[in-house]
Amino acid sequence: MMTSYADSALSVLPPLVAITLAILTRKVLLSLGLGIIFGALLLTQFSLVGTGEYIVQTASQLVWKDGELSSWNVYILGFLIVLGMITALITVSGSARAFADWAKLRIRNKRDAKLMTIFLGCVVFIDDYFNSLVVGSISRPITDRYHISRAKLAYILDSTAAPICVISPVSSWGAYIIALIGGILTAHGFADSGHLSVFIQMIPMNFYALFSLLLLVCVAIFGLDVGPMRQHELNALRGNLFDESKGKPPGAVTDLPEADTGKVIGLFLPIAILVFATVYFMVSSGAEALVAKDQVFSMLGAFENTDVSFSLFFGSLVGLIVTVLLAFQQKVELSMLFKGMSVGARSMLPAIYILLFAWTISSVIGQLETGKYMASLATDNIPFALLPAMLFLLAGITAFSTGTSWGTFGIMLPIAADMAMGSDSTMMLPMLAAVLSGAVFGDHCSPISDTTILSSTGASCHHIDHVVTQLPYALIAALVSLVGYIVLGFTGSLMAGLVCCSILFVISIVILRFWARKCAI
Numbered sequence: 440m441m442t443s444y445a446d447s448a449l450s451v452l453p454p455l456v457a458i459t460l461a462i463l464t465r466k467v468l469l470s471l472g473l474g475i476i477f478g479a480l481l482l483t484q485f486s487l488v489g490t491g492e493y494i495v496q497t498a499s500q501l502v503w504k505d506g507e508l509s510s511w512n513v514y515i516l517g518f519l520i521v522l523g524m525i526t527a528l529i530t531v532s533g534s535a536r537a538f539a540d541w542a543k544l545r546i547r548n549k550r551d552a553k554l555m556t557i558f559l560g561c562v563v564f565i566d567d568y569f570n571s572l573v574v575g576s577i578s579r580p581i582t583d584r585y586h587i588s589r590a591k592l593a594y595i596l597d598s599t600a601a602p603i604c605v606i607s608p609v610s611s612w613g614a615y616i617i618a619l620i621g622g623i624l625t626a627h628g629f630a631d632s633g634h635l636s637v638f639i640q641m642i643p644m645n646f647y648a649l650f651s652l653l654l655l656v657c658v659a660i661f662g663l664d665v666g667p668m669r670q671h672e673l674n675a676l677r678g679n680l681f682d683e684s685k686g687k688p689p690g691a692v693t694d695l696p697e698a699d700t701g702k703v704i705g706l707f708l709p710i711a712i713l714v715f716a717t718v719y720f721m722v723s724s725g726a727e728a729l730v731a732k733d734q735v736f737s738m739l740g741a742f743e744n745t746d747v748s749f750s751l752f753f754g755s756l757v758g759l760i761v762t763v764l765l766a767f768q769q770k771v772e773l774s775m776l777f778k779g780m781s782v783g784a785r786s787m788l789p790a791i792y793i794l795l796f797a798w799t800i801s802s803v804i805g806q807l808e809t810g811k812y813m814a815s816l817a818t819d820n821i822p823f824a825l826l827p828a829m830l831f832l833l834a835g836i837t838a839f840s841t842g843t844s845w846g847t848f849g850i851m852l853p854i855a856a857d858m859a860m861g862s863d864s865t866m867m868l869p870m871l872a873a874v875l876s877g878a879v880f881g882d883h884c885s886p887i888s889d890t891t892i893l894s895s896t897g898a899s900c901h902h903i904d905h906v907v908t909q910l911p912y913a914l915i916a917a918l919v920s921l922v923g924y925i926v927l928g929f930t931g932s933l934m935a936g937l938v939c940c941s942i943l944f945v946i947s948i949v950i951l952r953f954w955a956r957k958c959a960i
Contacts, residue, residue: 444481445808446815453478454804454840454887461886465903471796471887478803497802501795512798514748515568519787519794519896521755525709525762526576527783531775532766533701539580541703552578552585553595553659560599561652565718566611566747567600567890574599575897577710588675589688590668593898593905594912598655601844601879601890602648608638611721612845614742619848620871623856627867635739637868644872644933646920646940647831647880653944654916663951666911671904681900688789688901695782700769709762717754721745790896797842797887804841810850813837823862827869827924830855831877835917838881842888847878869933873924880920883913915951919943 444450457474461467475494483489501512529535546552556578563570575596582592604612620641621634643649657663664672674680681688725741734740766776804810813836821829830851838847851874859867882888886906895905919940927936 443808445811447812449481450804450807450809450812451840453481453807454800454809454842457800458839458886461903462907465901467793467886467902468796471793471800474887475796475800475803478800478807482803482806494799498795498799500802501798511748514752516791516794518568518748518751518755519572519791519893520784521752521759522572522576523785523787524780524783525713525755525759527695527779527786528759528762528766528776529576529706529709530695530697531779532705532762532769532771533698534703534705534765534769535580535701536697537701537703538577538706539584542581543584546581546585549585549587550660550662552581552587553591554656556582556592556595557599557655557659560596561603563714564603564607564610565714565721566751567604568747568893569714569717569751570600570603571596571890571894571897573710573713573897575894575899577706579899583680586675586678586680588668588671589681589898589900590671590904590908591664591675593895593900594668594909595655595659596897597883597891597894597905597909598651598912600894601882602651605844605875605879606642606645606648608635608739611742611745611747613638614739614745615845616848616875617739618743619852623853623871627856627860627864641868641872641875643937644869644927645876645879646872646923646936647876647916650919650940650944651879651883651913651916654912654947657948657951658912661948661952661955663948663955665951665954666908667904668908668911671908681904688895688899695779696775698769698771698775700771702769705762705765705769708765709758712761713754713758716757717750720750720753721747724749787896790892793892793902794889797889797892800887801842801846805846810837810841810846813840813850823866824928825925826858826862827866827873827928828921830858830870831873831880831921831924834874834877835881835884838878838888839885840881842882842885844878844882844888844890847881848875851878866928866931869924869927869936876920876924880913880917884910915947919947 453474456477457470460470460473464470476490479490479493483493500509502509546555556574559574559577560570563574575592578592601612604610605616607613608617617634617638620637624634624637722738722741722745725743725745726736728744729736729740763776813833816833834847834851837851838844841847852871855870855874856867859870882890884906885891886903891906892902895902898905922943923936923940926939927933930936
């Protein structure tokens with residue numbers, strides 16, 4: 440029988456151990472493994488035999504649970520492998536080089552290359568996993584050509600993944616949040632409220648998502664390279680896009696031969712087909728779920744009920760088929776195709792290992808009920824005006840500790856709604872938005888977050904390099920947001936909160952520009 444730690448600070452220790460060791464040692468698998476073992480020891484009351492049995496059972500359930508395949512995990516792992524193959528085949532066919540040559544005539548400097556990547560990240564918003572991996576595959580040839588570090592690319596990918604998805608109603612995130620909010624509003628007597636309209640009303644209240652995106656654009660335009668990011672950009676100028684002393688990062692396929700017959704369409708068409716096929720499977724799987732529930736079809740309803748991992752996997756398979764056919768059409772040798780697929784699949788193994796360990800520690804953290812403990816810190820002793828800011832911080836800490844935004848949404852949104860109804864129901868939406876905002880902030884900072892892992896994979900960047908270089912920017916956007924929520928809480932005015940955030944944001948940019956000029960690259 441497992442011991443509950445929902446009311447104990449001990450529940451925070453395993454993720455804290457894993458995160459601290461990962462940052463200090465830069466050995467992600469070792470750190471996650473030690474965190475898993477420590478958490479298992481707590482759950483089994485330090486029984487060595489029980490700990491071993493628990494870890495084996497938890498790890499096996501990632502693939503097989505309750506007598507059936509753990510389809511979500513298996514499909515996501517399959518998606519990673521297939522996307523690795525597609526990326527390698529695009530390289531082998533010479534299409535990546537052809538695209539880089541084509542873009543060289545249109546994208547003339549580093550700033551344009553970064554803005555192009557941001558634009559693609561904002562356009563491909565159906566899912567954060569999809570965003571990070573697909574946009575990374577498209578952008579790497581361009582960012583490499585202009586000596587933009589892989590750490591900077593990972594930051595761009597991560598900052599256009601969750602922040603875009605969390606404010607987009609037509610995305611896997613938006614559908615999930617709308618479904619959660621719909622249930623919360625109905626439970627509190629707001630059944631007549633349009634759930635989609637409520638979600639749209641909350642977009643300007645999601646301060647972190649908005650200002651992290653604005654900060655990213657300013658970083659791209661003004662070259663605001665601060666903290667560890669500056670050293671990575673200096674290294675990139677010398678031709679070292681990532682720290683080669685640490686070996687190749689996940690997703691790296693740099694040792695492949697390239698055909699001389701590559702065409703730009705060999706990159707664009709597979710990615711376009713991949714996008715359309717994934718959207719098709721998302722809508723069709725959601726439609727099937729609606730039929731099973733005897734509900735009328737709607738696009739929003741389809742996205743609320745879609746099977747994301749299924750859609751990503753089968754969409755990627757369609758993309759792989761198209762990539763192979765185009766490679767044949769470009770007369771790429773069969774041996775090169777097989778080598779590309781093999782190298783591409785193997786290139787994703789480091790990311791898969793990290794993801795499996797991250798999922799395992801997430802299961803351990805779930806058993807420890809770390810999220811519930813973090814939520815219990817929301818006491819009645821805090822002045823009501825500070826509740827939005829407190830919820831932002833608490834959601835951030837919870838997401839950082841657990842490595843999951845969605846889990847934080849599920850835990851913290853009902854608590855935020857209950858607190859609002861117990862004090863001032865007019866603050867319901869700002870407090871819900873503060874939770875969404877804080878969860879994305881914590882997710883951005885956490886080394887055990889799957890979206891952070893996949894952003895580093897999409898950029899072919901060493902994972903901890905991405906975490907450390909993104910942290911200063913995440914903290915700046917979080918500070919701006921925190922002050923905005925404090926002002927919103929005291930004034931009850933969204934406009935006052937936005938104006939205050941904007942003023943502080945401009946001051947931050949001025950300071951960063953001064954610092955960047957002082958330490959100019």
